[in-house]
Amino acid sequence: MMTGVSFLSGAGQAAMAMLVTGMAMLLFRLAKGPTAVDRVIALDLLSVLVVAFLVVFSLHARNTTYLDVAIAYACIAFLGTIALVRFIHRTSLRKSSRPGSPEPEPPKGEPHD
Amino acid sequence: MIEYVTGLLILAGSFFCLVAALGVIRLPDPLIRMHAATKAGSLGAGLLTLAHALFYQEMGNSLRAVTLILLLLLTAPVAAHLIGRVAYRSGEPLSERTWIDELKKKTNLPP
Amino acid sequence: MSLLILNIVFAAVFTLLWDSGNIILFLSGFALGYMILWVTSPLYQDTGYFKKLPKTLNLTVYFLKELVISNLRVLWDVITPRHISRPGIIGIPLEARTDLEIFMVANLISLTPGTLSLDLSEDRKTLFVHVMFLENVEKTRADIKNGLEKRVLEVMRS
Numbered sequence: 001m002m003t004g005v006s007f008l009s010g011a012g013q014a015a016m017a018m019l020v021t022g023m024a025m026l027l028f029r030l031a032k033g034p035t036a037v038d039r040v041i042a043l044d045l046l047s048v049l050v051v052a053f054l055v056v057f058s059l060h061a062r063n064t065t066y067l068d069v070a071i072a073y074a075c076i077a078f079l080g081t082i083a084l085v086r087f088i089h090r091t092s093l094r095k096s097s098r099p100g101s102p103e104p105e106p107p108k109g110e111p112h113d
Numbered sequence: 114m115i116e117y118v119t120g121l122l123i124l125a126g127s128f129f130c131l132v133a134a135l136g137v138i139r140l141p142d143p144l145i146r147m148h149a150a151t152k153a154g155s156l157g158a159g160l161l162t163l164a165h166a167l168f169y170q171e172m173g174n175s176l177r178a179v180t181l182i183l184l185l186l187l188t189a190p191v192a193a194h195l196i197g198r199v200a201y202r203s204g205e206p207l208s209e210r211t212w213i214d215e216l217k218k219k220t221n222l223p224p
Numbered sequence: 225m226s227l228l229i230l231n232i233v234f235a236a237v238f239t240l241l242w243d244s245g246n247i248i249l250f251l252s253g254f255a256l257g258y259m260i261l262w263v264t265s266p267l268y269q270d271t272g273y274f275k276k277l278p279k280t281l282n283l284t285v286y287f288l289k290e291l292v293i294s295n296l297r298v299l300w301d302v303i304t305p306r307h308i309s310r311p312g313i314i315g316i317p318l319e320a321r322t323d324l325e326i327f328m329v330a331n332l333i334s335l336t337p338g339t340l341s342l343d344l345s346e347d348r349k350t351l352f353v354h355v356m357f358l359e360n361v362e363k364t365r366a367d368i369k370n371g372l373e374k375r376v377l378e379v380m381r382s
Contacts, residue, residue: 004115008120011121015161019127026134035143035200035203042137044150045150048133048189052161055162064177067165067178067181129299132302139302144340151334151335171244175247190331190332201313
């Protein structure tokens, strides 16, 4: 018969194993991803998984300080994703404009940029 | 008792996170991958945070957990919207299963 | 709006009066404060608050239900070997006008059943949505309009 504490500890270990497996799969997509957008998706989900891992580890180690780390990491990861997306947006616009022109015109008809 | 509920929530949440990662590996095009990443990822992390809040019930911890859940639920769709827009505009072909695209023919929409 | 702040302050004071607070105590303090404000509601002028809170709860429950259902469908498509998705992009005519309304509708669409908001048309009247399991265009469009958008607008405009 399992006690509650040992069940929680086992569940925490299984959860951490699952999360690490997920992160490994995301690294695969990050390395392979055919387009830059795929890589950004993988990075975005990777940061969510890191937040999840921090929460589980905080439960497993009985130390609530890791929750603060998770909050700060979630904020910073969101900003990083936004910055990467803006960067890709700009480079894809530059690529799609005429080759040879050093300074591409700002695109017309972009509703909100 | 509370340990069992917390353990089950942890298992469910990390399973959803694993499914999100698996979806990013397996699904055919970037827009569909966004579906798996946004929804399953935020639900999984939300369940884990809920488990944390259930286990440590004092006020400061609950408030931090609520903050984290709100942060995840607010930032995930915004990031998904930006990534989806860039994925569409970068002109990569969508998967061949996509059978209707009203954004391409922006006119003749119903009122 | 001021009633909401008053209610939150009441709940906070109620929580601080106990030795050790937790979130359940805070929520019961909120409920108690709501009841007290409701009993004394003839004293205040803006009574929209008492209509708004049940609608917010309704929206929250609907949203959580849809979140779980959508996740189960996505999960099924991911873990089964054959892909059952039929993706498509459809435009949804919006009734939401202000920035906050459009933000709420687009965010909640991104988090519910197999839909992801992609782009907003230039006249801010159509939201383009990527749907993962698109069987019937008109039905999906009506579902989103009558299910999610109607509830959001009920909360925002009452």
